[in-house]
Structure formats: structure tokens, C-alpha cells
Amino acid sequence: MKLFAGACGLLFFAGAIYAPRFENVAAKAGLTRPFPNGGDKTKKFIVETTGSGAAFFDYDNDGLPDIFLVSGEGGLSRLYHNEGQGRFTDATAKMGLAAAAGWGQGVCAADYDNDGFTDLFVTYWGQNHLYRNIGGRRFEDVTERAGLKQDRVRYNTGCAFLDYDRDGHADLFVANYLKFDPRNTPEPGENPYCWYRNLPVACGPRGLEFDRNILYHNNGDGTFTDVSAASGIAEPDRNYSLGVLTGDFNNDGLVDIYVACDRTPSLLYINRANGKFSEEAVLRGVAYDENGNAMSGMGASAGDYDGDGWLDIFRSNFSDERETLYRNRGRGDFDDATALAGLARNTRYVGWGCGFFDFDNDGWKDLLLVNGHVFPEVERLGIDIHFRDRAILYRNLGGGKFADISETAGPGLAERHSARGAAFADYDNDGLVEVLINNQNEVPSLLKQVTRPPNHWVLLKLTGTRSNRSALGARVRLTAGDRTQVDEVRSGGSYLSQSDLRLHFGLGASTQVDRIEIDWPSGRRQTLRNSAADRVVTIEEPRD
């Protein structure tokens, strides 16, 4: 297919290269509460290191993405309503979410019951919660009724809704990190897996027992059935699973599942169409780095960074490891393109939330990742690895290359936090994507560009009719000028987080979108022509 032969290479807008300035506008926006997550100077157990996620989702269908932030023990996960004008107000109690305490980990969102309102799923070390959105007026905890009550304490982490069998109902994938019980987990320094650079630290994941991932099938009547064993999802049993990323990586029209795994090979479940998945990460080239080493994978993001029509994968890893960029060479086979793309230098960070997003609307997906070490104790070493650290922003130069522009992209990026989840959305519909970051034991960050690139954009809000209502898995090919871009609607992703379900495309100098082709999960293909740029376009799947 020669669809994607657009001009590779240089940024194509005229004049000087756009220099973004990101500022942290969290306080101004009303996000002033800290979110606790274990110790700040020392951590006793691993559960203190992994939380927590962040979400952008529009729960009341007012066209403005709202915010949900997950808390660790000692705090409350909170819902913030987007009031417009860049302001958010705490709607946790009002919306019936105030009971959600505990070791919250991840969050994902989708309209699982196809009633037109986006529902919320929150994972825990402990019992997960499914919150049904009742008409955008309140949330109801339907965990037990939906059949999602777990029979033991599990360390649930990343999650994503997906319609793997294309029956029009959003199913649910939940990653499990490991089996953790503080009563029988060694304390810092107790065994060789409880040390880091001669410091006694929280033990694990090595040395702790593996667990298995879970797939719940949506029965279409408000309940789910655990199909982990029958689907093959539960087969891998030697992986510490964290970030979950869904996408059709082999372009066969079926959604696959990638899981970033800590200290063990990452997983790629290829959808075999009959309700079965086969785990193929090793041979497909996304389990290890180019040396065959298992990294400490945390978060993952998908995007067609090189414009060839295939979704590539980025994974954030531990310090002393490179981040990993896997280039899809077609049909879902990947090469490690980290060094070739220019991402091999930032090795002092522990990376978490990450995402492809086009900050300058030039039509090429850029890349942001947020960082922070797992062990606060690392500060005692006086080295260049820190518990709180800055974010990294890579500008996509085209031609498969990135440039690290973190140090010139504004004070928001330079702030040091122990960041975990990161979610992306254009929350004020101005065409520029903002980033919400959940920082351990601090108030969240909300990164917003205060500069404006000279390019155009479009936001697509897709609604399924025969397909699942959230349009999860819908594949969009958008052509503007000589560039064709692809993306998909997905739940989950980044690190334990949920980004806006709407798709954002930068259009460069193009003032209109020539063609939008949508492959809906139902199998229906829809084409729209000549849409104006610089607006939100709502597209409903044809009903006939």
C-alpha cells in the first residue's frame, strides 16, 4: 500500500522552527490537592512505588474532557469537572465516587453499557471498581453486579476496555503485576532483591511471585465473564505486567494487546479472531531490547511516528536502560529503532507515563514521557538519578528521527516530580493537546502550551452505533494535503492512564481535511471528504 508516501523529512511549515513553552497550570486550573502514594523518603513495600494513573474523559458529554486522578492509600481518588475556561472543580462527592479509597493503581474509561455515557474502571492492589455513569449525573459502583468481584487480593495495574470480539460491547483487560502480601513480603535489605546500588530498598519485583493477566468478556447485559483461560490471556505466567496498550498492530482489523512488563519480557497478545489470543512478543520483536535483554517496562504508547500506516510502540523503562521505540515493519513485526531514532541517550530516568502526541500540529506525532525513580532512597547517593525528575519531550523531525527538546520547551517540563500516570487531551478544544500527570505525594501537573504553533488541527469524536458506543478500535486514516496519518480510538495506554477518547490530528499548513476514512470495529468503512480544519468533528457510525 502506497498511501503513506508523504514528504518525510523536515518540518514543513515555513519560517523558524516552532519552540513550544509548556507551563504547569494545575494550580490555576484548580488541581491543588496532593495524591498520596507511600513513603516520600523511604518505601517499605513495592505497592508504594507503582501508583498511580490519571484520566481525561468527558463524563457529562459537554464536549470538555474531565479529569480523574487515582490515589494511593491515605487519600481519595478524585473526579474533577471541566468547567470550561481552563478551570476544574472537584466533583468526587457529588458524583458518588467518594468511597473509593485504598491502593489505587490504574484507570480506564469507556461506555461499557452503550448508554451514551462513559463509564470508569479503577484498578487497585485489592478490589477493582467499575463505576457506571448514570446519565452524567452520578456514578454507581456496579463491581459486584457486573461480576468483577475478585476472589482474592490481586495487584491489578494497567487496564483497558476493548472490543476484542467485535460484538459491539466493550470488554475489559486488566494487567496483574505480581502476588503481593505485606505479611509475607521481605522488608528492605532482607534478600538480594531488596537492594539497589548498595541501598536497602523495597523488595521486588524480582523475588516476588508472578500473577496472570485477566480478560473479562462483556456479556452485553451489564455483566462480564472472566475468559482469561479460554482466551489464552492467562497463559503467560512469568511476567510482571504494568502498562496496557491496545491497538491493531498487524492491521487485520482486530485489536491486539501489548503489555509493558517490569524486569521480564513484555507481552504482545495477537488477536486470533476466534476469541483467542496468542502471545507473540518475542518473535515479533517487542518483548526485549535489541540485545535480547528484558527491560523494566512501565508504560507504553502507540503511534505511527514514521507515517508508514503501521502503529509503532514506545515503552518507558528503568534507569540505566534506554527507552524503547519499536518500529512496526509491517504486519505487526517490529524492529528496535531506539538508537536510530535518536532516543538512546536518556538513560538516567525511570520512565512511566508516555504518549505520542502532536504538540506542534505539524502532522508528525511527537513523544512525551514523565519520570521519577521508584526508590526515594536514591537521593542519598548523590548521583544523577533522582526520585523526582523532569519530563522529556521529543520533537518528531520526520524521517523516523526525534530530537530531545526538553530543556528548551518551558518550565512545566523542567519541574521535578516523581511522576507516574500521564494522560493526554485537548481539554479546552483549542487544538493543542495538554498533559495531565499524577505525581506521587504531590499535586498533579497539568502541562499546557502557552505558545501557539502556526499549524492547523482537527479533533475527531467518534460514536459507534453498530460498533461499541465508544468506538474503541475504530481505525482512522486522515489525509490532509500530501500527508496521511493513522490512529485508533483506544482506552487505557500510557502508564495506567486514560487519555481523551477523541483523536487529535495536526494538519500542518493544511486548512482542510481532504479525506477521513474510518474502519469501524463492526466492519463498516466510512469515508468523509473535505472537512474544515481547526474544529471538533463529531462522526457517528452509519446505522444502516
Place this chain on the structure above:
Amino acid sequence: MPVIRFLPLLFAAASLSAQTTAEAVDAFHRGHYLQARQMLEKIVDGSPRDTVARTFLGLSRAATGACDAARPDLQQQFDSNPEGSLRRLAGLALVQCALAQNRMSEAEAVLEKLQKSFPDDADVLYETAKVHMKGWNDAVFQMYQKTPASFRVNQLSGEIFELQGRYQDAATEYRKAIQKNPAALNLHYRLGRALLLQSHDSANLKEARKEFQAELTLNPSDAVAEYQIGQILVAERDPAGAAARFEKAVSLNPEFGEALVALARTKADAKKYTEAIGLLERAVKLQPTSESAHYALMMAYRNAGRTEDAQREKAVFDKLSRPPEGEFTEFLKKLGDKASKQ
């Protein structure tokens, strides 16, 4: 003379000639070595052919510091006792006595025999490590005593700091060594490595590269220095420059497995899969347990459309990469020095 201390050792019950022997052995296992020794001396006086009593008499004498008195019994039991567990105990005690009395060659001779008979025994391996460590310590002590101003003292200090993860201190020592002996080989190389490990700052890549280049000035046939520069060029996104360095490293040392793998990767990146496969097939022959070589070969086969070969390599790779062995191998690799690469 230091007293030899025994950890509780497994003892397969042999037929004991009398209840008192059992009591004496029990006293030994409870750590009452002097009491055991006194009991066993009486038993052996009365029953000189009681091999269990003789063995434990040797062991208790050794444990109470009487190595000279212990040695004849221990040696005899080690040489001729048909019971493996008793031979093993006697041998280990002989080694400990030899170490305590600084008779290194005797310790090594006994250990060689023990290793043949008990190749997977943790105590035997532990004593082997101790013997080597003592030899190392003695040599280092002499060097520091007799040639304190030598560049070798700084070099060795640097290497020790490296093992301790103190890369900045290591770099300082290597610099001192270079100042003392600018023509000595390997110092620039070790300094380059320490710089790479010391910081994640990309400026360090440039500094390290300078040191590897300086090593090449001293020794233009240093394949590992070429290889290191190649790796830096990869990180600096100069694939053509890196390929040339790897090519040179392989030409200098055709059996340099890591360089073959690195060169193959540059070929694969350029879609020259047949060339990559040739290099990698050589690499896995040279290093059959190299995870990275098998992984790269698996990917090259896959990219060349040789699915069955890729599956076969995957099976090899899967076997090699199983933790925790794989993890430990990686740890050892990080400790690995230049000699293992050349």
C-alpha cells in the same frame, strides 16, 4: 594459630562402631569440638580402625587448631575412605588447615581432587573461591608494600573502585596511572569505560570516546577500543561511522563475538539480512551461550523470511534467557573485563 570453624555439615550416617562414637560425632555437630576431640582420641586409642572416629578425630583436631596433629588422619581418610561423605569432610578440613597455615599449593591440590569428585558442591566451590581470593589478596598486599609508587597500584585501585561502583574514584585512579605511565596499555580503555559508567550525561560519551581513541593510538590493533567507539557512535546516531568501527574491530579480531553482533545489527538496519545472518551465525558458533547473539540471529532470520530458522533460534534464546540464571549471567557480563571480549 587460628581455629578452623566448621559450618554444620551434612553427614550421611555410617555404621558406627559404638555408641560413644555416635556421641562424639554428635558433640562435634553441636560445635563442642574440644569435647568431641577428647572423646574421639579415647575411641581411636581403643579402636584404631574405626574410620568414622578417625575422620571426626581429624576434623575435631582441625577445628580446635591442631592442624598438624589432624593432618595424617585427614589425609588418610581423604585418600582412601570409601565413604564419599567422609572423604569430602576430610578433604574440606585439609583445605582449611592448608589455608590457615598458608600452604597454598597443598590446598589447591586437595581442591582439585574435591572438584572432580564433588563438582556441584557449594562447600567445595566456596573453599575454591577462598583459596583464589587469598592468593589475590596476598599478591595485592605485596604490590602495595613493595611498589607503592607504581602505576599498577593506581590501575588496580581503579579496577577495585569499578567493581564497587565508584566510577568517579576509578576514573581518578586511572588518570593518575596514565600520568605515571602514559605509554601503558589498557589505561585509557579502562578510563573510557569508567567515564561511560560514571554518569548518564551524553557529554561523557565524547570524553570516553577520546580515551578509547587514545588507547588506539597506543595500540592500533585494539579491537575492543574500536568496538566501544562504535557503540558510542550508535548512541550518537551515526550508524555509518559505527559500522566502520565494528568492521574494523572484527577485522582485528575475527573471533570477537560482540563486535560481530554489533556489525550484524548495522547490516540488518541497512536491510542486508544475508550479510547479517552470516555474521551472526559466526557469532553464535563462537559464543553459543550468548543471549544477545541468538536474539539478533532470530530477528535476522525473521526479517529474511526464514521463519523456521527464526523459531529454532527463538527456542535456543528462550532457554538461555530464563531467569534467574540469565539475570546472573548479565550481572557477570557487567563485571566482564576486556580479556573476555578479545
